[in-house]
Amino acid sequence: MDEQRTELDRLGEFGLIDHLTKKFKPTNASTKLGVGDDAAVISISDTESMLVSTDFLIEGVHFNLMYMPLKHLGYKAVAVNVSDICAMNGKAEQVTVSMAVSSKFPVEALEELYEGIHAACKAYGVDLVGGDTTASYSGLTLSVTAIGRAETAKIAYRSGAKENDILVTSGDLGGAYVGLQVLEREKQVFQANPDIQPDLDGHDYIIQRQLKPEARVDVIKFLKELDVVPTSMIDISDGLASEILHLCKSSKVGCRLYDEKIPIDTQTSMTALEFNLDPATCALNGGEDYELLFTIAQSDYDKIKGNPHMTAIGNITDVSEGAYLVGSSGSVIELRAQGWDHFGN
């Protein structure tokens, strides 16, 4: 292997997965969809499918225990996987949690972690059904797999967006990223002077967005009640721009995203400005909001119009028109992904 050496960051995270898995072809009839969406789809009957999604959470890469309490980490580990099942328009029912842990953690720390896992299982109605527990040489690594169910005909893939569909996001965006900036600042203050108490006043919402994100199981329920089946869907784990581009690429379409339509909470905007950050940029390129980004047919628009949990932010165009961000002044710039790429930076 020394003859040729291609560094991992040459390909980036998504490029690497594509490269490594390109020669894998499904052979079982039950495998409806493999790599490439928020979850795999496995047929279990004529009308129903199982959804499977898995995520790593690694200390120092995905979380920092200096400001992430273990209970929140446990909650988040389950929530982000439940979110992936939501992103397929399914309902998560089971999770497995595997943990590699160094001996620096006492049993009491893991009890806290599992309290968070338990709270999330309860909140989302999922059962912990397994996992592996082992020693590690460095820190804490979690691997969570969520298993869900969906009516096969109502599964929302990344690839289903059509020209003229409306682009919708749930909730508001950018908060988790700005919350992280606050936590990072207070960490530095604390490191410089451990006697100073962290000043998190007035930032409770965005800190919660970072530390305790919620999977939007409520939005999936609303959509069902409203009788809306999204034509495509993805969860916003990386940043709005990156996720829109995933949808456009998978669906072979273009889009127009309207800057001033992006829902941003006042606390997010105010705090972003404190940090000299543009709030819209935080929404576009920050990550970990775990809202749902989806497209709906124009004929469904009246059903979601005015719903406080959903905001229309753009529309789908022909692929030849590209993917653009339209500014409030009418300026048009090409959408670029600058989301989280663990190999790229």
Next chain:
Amino acid sequence: MDEQRTELDRLGEFGLIDHLTKKFKPTNASTKLGVGDDAAVISISDTESMLVSTDFLIEGVHFNLMYMPLKHLGYKAVAVNVSDICAMNGKAEQVTVSMAVSSKFPVEALEELYEGIHAACKAYGVDLVGGDTTASYSGLTLSVTAIGRAETAKIAYRSGAKENDILVTSGDLGGAYVGLQVLEREKQVFQANPDIQPDLDGHDYIIQRQLKPEARVDVIKFLKELDVVPTSMIDISDGLASEILHLCKSSKVGCRLYDEKIPIDTQTSMTALEFNLDPATCALNGGEDYELLFTIAQSDYDKIKGNPHMTAIGNITDVSEGAYLVGSSGSVIELRAQGWDHFGN
């Protein structure tokens, strides 16, 4: 968490899992079995179930890249999870593979790893359907989840063994452990003098047992053809003694295991003696053979008698009689688990 500190090795791996998961109670009707067997059981129809099993493989804990080629590692990662599905009397159909990898690995190394994963997927007829790929600060961590299917009525749990059942193992035991001793010795020779080529002659079988274990999907097929449904089953990942004790504990039974019945390959015995190891001890306490240990009703014994892939090694007794190893001289000693416990040593 500083007030009280209980070290992880106080509880051991299995004790820790029991402790952390004791308050989790399944709430979904589809969850038939959660933590505590080789795989979770999720009901998908009146007659069929999905099986889910997951394992971590961590560099320095579960494998050493000094003697484990990446291609073999990829193969093994899939095989050990398929083995867990076999241990429920099911057929694996899908796997997810997540990988955390440090930048010391070039793309070419990961290509080798995925070649092994691909070979195992082909050999076992399973589809790669997902995973997560991320950076790590140290070495390589793999997390594999296998998903399988079984007729619900024919699932073999750890808990089904009954008094007078016959205890059976597939294949032969101890080889993987003795193979590891050879690899360790050659590693030390190599470290002392890199010019000396490793001397693996005459040890090819046991080295393959260590580096490229196979899931016994063939045994599951044989059992089906012979119309034998094991009353209980587990795969031998830790060591025969430890696995028998798992079966006995889950089934609330005792057992008699006959020392001279334990199937041990000649190469395993000969090499064990080279290392001044007792071959039976290697089978009892070594690990990673990935054979299947199961119990069958006496009435099924004639069906498997003489089958070259299965050996009757003991019988199940009432729980009050305890779990004992009977020596060839008639000596009787209590069975003790000295398998792999990553926290305990």
